Amino acid sequence: MIAEAGLAALWLAAAVALLQLVLAGVALRGGQAEVLAAVRPVAVTGGVLALLAFLCLVAVFVRSDMSVLLVVENSHSAKPLLYRISGVWGNHEGSMLLWVTVLGLAGAAIARIEHRLDERPLVATLGAQGAIALGFFAFLLFASNPFARVAQPPANGLGLNPLLQDPGLAFHPPTLYLGYVGLSVAFSFAVGALVTRDVGPAFARAMRPWVLGAWIFLTLGITAGSYWAYYELGWGGWWFWDPVENASLMPWLAATALLHSVTVLATRDGLRAWTVMLAVVAFSMSMIGTFLVRSGILTSVHAFAVDPSRGTFILALLALYIGGALALFALRIGTVKTGTTFELLSREGGLVLNNLLLSVILGVVLIGTLYPIVASAFGVQLSVGPPFFDKAAGPIALALVVALAAGPLVRWRRDRWDALAGRLLVPVAATGLALGAVVLFAPFKSVLSSAGLVLAAGLAVASVAPLWGRNLARTPLFTWGMVIAHLGVAVSLFGMAADAAFTRETLIAARPGEQVGVGPFRVTFDGLKPAMGPNWSALEGRFTVQRGDAAPFVLRPQQRFFAQPPTTTSEASIATLWDGQLYAVLGNADAGGRWQVRLWWKPFVTCIWAGGALIALGGALSLLGRIRRARLRHEEAWA
Amino acid sequence: MKRWLIWLPFIAFAAVLWLVAAELTRPADRTVRSRLVGQALPGFSLPAAVPGKPGLDARAFRIGEPRLLNIFASWCVPCAAEAPQLAALARAGVPIDAIAIRDKPEDVARFLARYGDPFRAIGADQTSAVQLALGSSGVPETFVIDGQGRIVEQHIGDLRAEDVARLTALVKGAR
Incomplete structure (x- = not known):
């Protein structure tokens, strides 16, 4: 019953999105004032319906309703409540539903709280939001129905990938989605401004809080995702230039550039065309990211369930929205008057430099991410890894840091x-x-x-x-x-550089009782004991760590065995000290009873994420x- | 700014789109191509895995008779699953030799008694040394070897019914 209610809400939301698009079109083509006034409430209704559908899906997951296919495939009644809820977006259909829910809520929020913009550009913006929502609702309804039932409900579900059963992962996707989809608002504002030929400071001021909000969530999402990968995957690294990571980095780079150019437009009425372009690009990067992740066209450690027919569907949506927006840009931007100009040495000039460097980094990341597809079209199988990205993007990023240091000290207009x-x-x-x-x-x-x-x-x-x-x-x-x-x-950069310059690593095969040194520490392998969790059992190693004369402390890395689905994960044990982290991973035992143990001393590595949080x-x-x-x-x- | 420059983002996007669409519509090729294809078999000489059947020597593959080389083990479940396909190949007149990986003679004998014995010779590779030299990473795998002892194809995983005709043709076509 709940599943059917959810599906009904989804269909209604799609119908309302269509209505929103049509009403906005009619209103802008000289419809009556009533039509213009109807668009806002319709947008709010759409948001509420999408939220209702999402809550229905949460309900079937919480109740472990095994007659719903998605629950069977991704949940298990023995899972803790938090992970039954996070299981909702730990899969393709659920995460797409979350995506459109956030999109609908964003549309509703514009309709409710945006009162600074003129009515016509606002209605055009809502029309654009309706168009985007409609496409993704169609995608859900026709290609990824989250509420599909199974004919023969099994006794229990298959469970959620243990790597995803982690508090960090419970909040990482929704945060990122708030960021991705928040950028859709900037995109819609840009389309609205192009349609009504109304690009100016008022448009920039209306768009700025949305860009800022989306950017905050993206920053948090990326920071949280990086820390999750660092402690959960047990590889000791914090960024792998994986396509899925790049998919979140690219919108962030574009949003960061947009954030700065929108300030120039709002304060000095400069960079009109460029800001509109960036607003289009930022959300396009979100959609391209979603596509790359969901279509399975790129191989990634994020092994999401993939399906080429779904990929084709999303690709068609991309062609429609991005292609449409870029064509609209090309057709209309000639009619937008050039804004105020400025001297080369000015705050505006500094922000232009910032934008150029960010765009170049974005280009590098995009090319590196897409290159395997290009190569594959010519029959060559390859992957692009950290050496390329570090070498190509690193120096530009450092140049950006120099510009970043000087920029805020330059005066507006002329210096x-x-x-x-x-x-x-x-x-x-x-x-x-x-x-x-x-x-x-x-x-x-x-x-x-x-x-x-x-x-x-x-x-x-x-x-x-x-x-x-x-x-x-x-x-x-x-x-x-x-x-x-x-x-x-600065803090984050210091953390990254310190990690790269000072990290000490030891990989040993040790018997209980043996001692090993890493960095300034003496680590003693005391022994092993079994441990139990709600849906896993584990072998837990005990390591006593001594640094100089300070009081010793204990690290307890685990090898966890999950019954459903049967998986072994290694749970790193991390001690956070004032000047860095000591990171221990317990591997397998060899025939002689020696355990593989990997230890890292990473000075000031925490600064990376502390810096992200500060940003x-x-x-x-x-x-x-x-x-x-x-x-x-x-x-x-x-x- | 020149007029056409305004269309540059659109054109760039269209190009990417075209490329991705082409890639997406092309059926994915998940076959792992062995680097050893076209190369000669590495030299090896293995003792017999079961009493009453000859062991295997790499030189025996250079006598002008193309054949299959099956890598298997009695402890391997997919190896049992592919037994009917190997039997079908043997019935079609395809010569098959084998290497048993990390196995005991009595276990191999029991395996052959239970699932059939399509092999002419079986070498015992107790340490996987020959398996590694062949670039094989698991069991079962099946190599097509031509008459000069060169590797024509490496099939990873168990043989399915649809592979039988293709492999038969490959062996008959090889010299």
Whole structure:
């Protein structure tokens, strides 16, 4: 019954999306005011219906309704409640339903809270949202019905991949989806602005909070995903340039560029065409990412269930939306007047440099990700891995860091080189000091990691420089946001470079009682004992770790055996210290009773994710500041 | 800005789309192509795996008679599953030699008694050394060897009914 209600809600939501599209079209072609006024409530209805369908799916998972195929394939009644719920989006159909639910809710949110934009561009925006939603509803209904029943319900389900039974993974996909789909709002705003020929500061100001919000979620999602891969996969790495990771990185790069160019448009009415282009590209990257992941066209460690017919369906949607938006851009952008121009050395110029460098990195990642498909079309099987991405994107990213350090210290409109040099004096001095320290004390592993360490120091100093000489209490919240986000980049960069430069690794076959050294630690293998969890049993190793004269602590890495589906996973044990993490993985035993043990000492590796969190926090502060200022202006206007 | 430049993103996207669509509509080829195809068999000489049947020497493959080389083990379940296909090949007149991997003579004998014995000679590879030299990563695998002792094809996994005709043709066509 619940499953049928969900399916009905899904059909209704699709019908409402169609209505939304048609009404918007009629309204823009000179329909009456009533038609124009009807679009907002229709959009809200669509969001509510999509949410209802999603909640129905959650309900069948929570109740472990084994007559629903999706539950049978992805759940098990013995699973803890959290993982029964996260099982909803731990599969293709459920995650697509989550995707359109977020899309519908975003449409509803625009309709409810956006009051700064003129009615016509807003209705055009909602029409575009309706069009996107309609396509993906059709995809769900015709190619991926999440509510399909089974004729003979089995006694129990097949279970969820144990790797996904992890709190991190419970929240990682929804967060990323909020980001991906949030960008659809920017896309719809851009399409709306093109349709109504209304590209200007008002459009940018209306779009900015959405871009910022989506970007915050993307940042959090990527950071969480990276940390999950780091501790759950037991490979000790935090980024693998896997196609699915790239699929989340590309929208983030485009959104980061958009975030900065939309500021130029909102404040200085410059970069009109470019901002519209980026808004289209950002969501296009989300959709291309979804396609790459869902179609199985690329091989990835994220072995999602794949189906070429579904791939073709999504590809047709991509052709329609991205192709349509790009064609609309080409047809209409000529009618958009050039905005204000600016000097080369100005904040605007710095932001253009930021955009160019981000776009180049985006291009590199896109080419690297798609290259295997290109090669395969010519009959060559290959994969593109970290060496390419590190070498090609790394140096550009470091150049971006330099621009990032200097950018916020440049004035809007026009600046003088000598004045900028004066403001950069202290950050440059800090960079010099860091260079000296790295040359003297750090082991040389690669130019990239050493340069990363040096530039991180310079950036950290430069990013707080905009606060100097200001009354901190009266500094606007969005300036704080910028400072903290940029500082986050410095912290994250430091973590990455420190991990690359200082990591120590030991791989041994040890018997209980043996001792081994890694970095500054002495690690003793005390022995093994069995351990039990709610739906797994495990062999748990016990390792006592001693560093100098400090109090010893214990690491307990596990080999976990899940009964349903039968899988063995290795559960790393990680000790977080103030200056890094000690990471232990228990492998298999050999015939002689020796256990494979892998130990990593990773100094300051936590900075990578702490920096990511800081970046997101900066975004949140900035968003809060913008909303507060908009509200103040609103009140002033009515006072 | 030149007019046509505005269409550049659209054109780039169309190109990617065309490429991806072409790739998607082409049936996926999941066959693993062995690097040893076209190369000579590595040299080996294996003792007999069961009493009463000869062992296997690489030189025996260079006498101008194409044949199959089956890698199997008595402890391997898919090997039992492919037994009817091997029997069919033997009935069609295809000569088949075999290598038993990490096995005991009595187990191999029991396996042959139960699932049939289509083999002319069976070598015993106790350490998988020959298996590794052949580039074989598991059991069962079946190699097609031509009359000069060159590898024509490496079939990974158990033989299915649909493979019988193809392999027969391959062996008959080889010199």
